[in-house]
Amino acid sequence: MATATEADAMRRAIALAARALGSTSPNPVVGCVLLDADGRILGEGWHRRAGEPHAEVDALRAAAEAGHDVRGGTAVVTLEPCNHTGRTGPCAQALLDAGIARVVYAVADPNPTATGGADTLAAAGVDTEGGLLADEAAAGNAAWLTSVLHRRPFVVWKYAATLDGRSAAADGTSRWISSADSRADVHRLRAEADAVVVGSGTLRADDPHLAVRGPVPGRDAVTQPLRVVVDTRATVKPGARVLDDAAPTLIVVGEDADTGHLTGVETVRLPAGPTGIDVHALLTELYERGVCSVLLEGGSTLAGAFLAAGAVDRVVGYLAPALLGAGPSALGDAGIGTIAHALRLDVTDVTRIGPDLRITATPLAPVPAPVSATEES
Known part of the structure; x- marks a missing residue:
């Protein structure tokens, strides 16, 4: 039975893991956290990016650099220690070699190529629990778990709106509905994502940059996300801010699109229906590129298409204390025709960000609907 000290250490380990959100894909x-027999911390670590040492090895290194002997100690880990050799060696063996006597982990590894570390440790006489x-550790690793279990990226839809649900005024102006504090928080969301997705309508209306700007609190370093523009007819113009070299960019076009003007820009052709690029084809393409998490930023029609396809895992809304009364809504057609089919959400967090409210929620059930994204947003 895990102790209160081990539970505290696990909370610390979950917080450490979160420092690398958006930097480890396709890894979790x-x-x-390493503890001695009296519950004192000997070392701690986290997996910073794919190809670099795993959390257990990072913690063992930190303990060694501090001059601590970890033999007979306890390793508290957010994920079952891996049992395979890839770009790094198996963490289960590293813990055995270090003389760790007890391992407490949060989530069993569902990856068939890496699972089995707990069995290896137990077979060697290590007390394993x-x-x-x-639940807390799985929530922090939702993107990776979704990619392993469902073979698609985890999708977060982010939007900003007035209290009456408008994303822009009647004349189309939208800068700025949300506060500077909220916009800074969006950069945190970008830093935690592997890819940021917008439609061509948002590109035309706002010319967004989509890269992470400035330092992100709690992050030692930031890996820029892949900027993805869903642009069925390849209407993006040379000189768009999203085409600069601040971060990689992918333009997703229809199979018959003319891309002759997009020299030096990576494009991919995907199937498209009457309303736009197929959502599931898009997510499969991103998954095959190692993308585990997607931040869907714009706009209302693209968001509606993702929701209609049942492809939104989390909603983050920034609600500004303002009213417009007219103008575009934050969400377009999501294939819902009656109140009985409304997509109900479970609100998991409400936080005040400057003058705004940030509401985080997860869908309670998918909405069966068409599976096409659209270029207009």
């Missing part, structure tokens, strides 16, 4: 985020704060 993992944190590790799983499931400690599993």
Whole structure:
């Protein structure tokens, strides 16, 4: 039975893992805290990016650099130690070699190529226990778990709106509905995502940059996300801000689009229906590129298409204390024709960000609907 000290260490390990959100794909985020027999911390670490040491090895290194002997100690890890050799060695063996006597982990590894670390440790006589704060750790690793279990990226839809649900005024102006504090928080969301997706309508209306700007609190370093523009007819113009070299960019076009003007820009052709690019084809393409998490930023029609396809896992709304009374709504047609079919959400967090409210929620059930994205947003 895990102790209160081990539970505290697991909370710390979950916080450490979160420092690398958006930087480890296609690997999970993992944190590790090493304790001595009296519950004192000997070392801690986290997996910073793919190809670099895993959390357990990072923590063992930190303990060694501090002059601590970890033999007989406990490793508290957010994910079951891996049991395979890839770009790095198996963490289960690293813990055995270090003389760790007990391992407490939160979530069992569902990856068939890496699972089995707990069994290896137990077979070698290590006291092994799983499931400690599993829900909290799984929530922090939702993107990776979704990619492993469902073979698609985890999708967060972010929007900003007035209290009456408008994303722009009647004349089309939208800068700025939300506050500077909220816009800074959006850069945190971008930093935590592998890819940021917008439609060509948003590109034409706002000419967004989509890269992460400035330092992000709690992050030692930021990996720029892949900027993805859903542009069925390849209407993006040379000189658009999203085409600069601040971050990589991918233009997703229809199979018959003329891309002759997009020299030096990476494009991919995907199937498109009457309303635009197929959502599931898009997510499959991103998954095959190692993208585990997507931030869907714009606009209302594109968001509606993703919701209609049942492809939104989390909603983050920034509500500004303002009223417009007219203008575009934050969400377009999502294939819902009656109140009985409304997509109900579970609100998981409400936080004040400057003058705004940030509301985080998850869909309670998917909405069966068409599966096309659209270029207009």
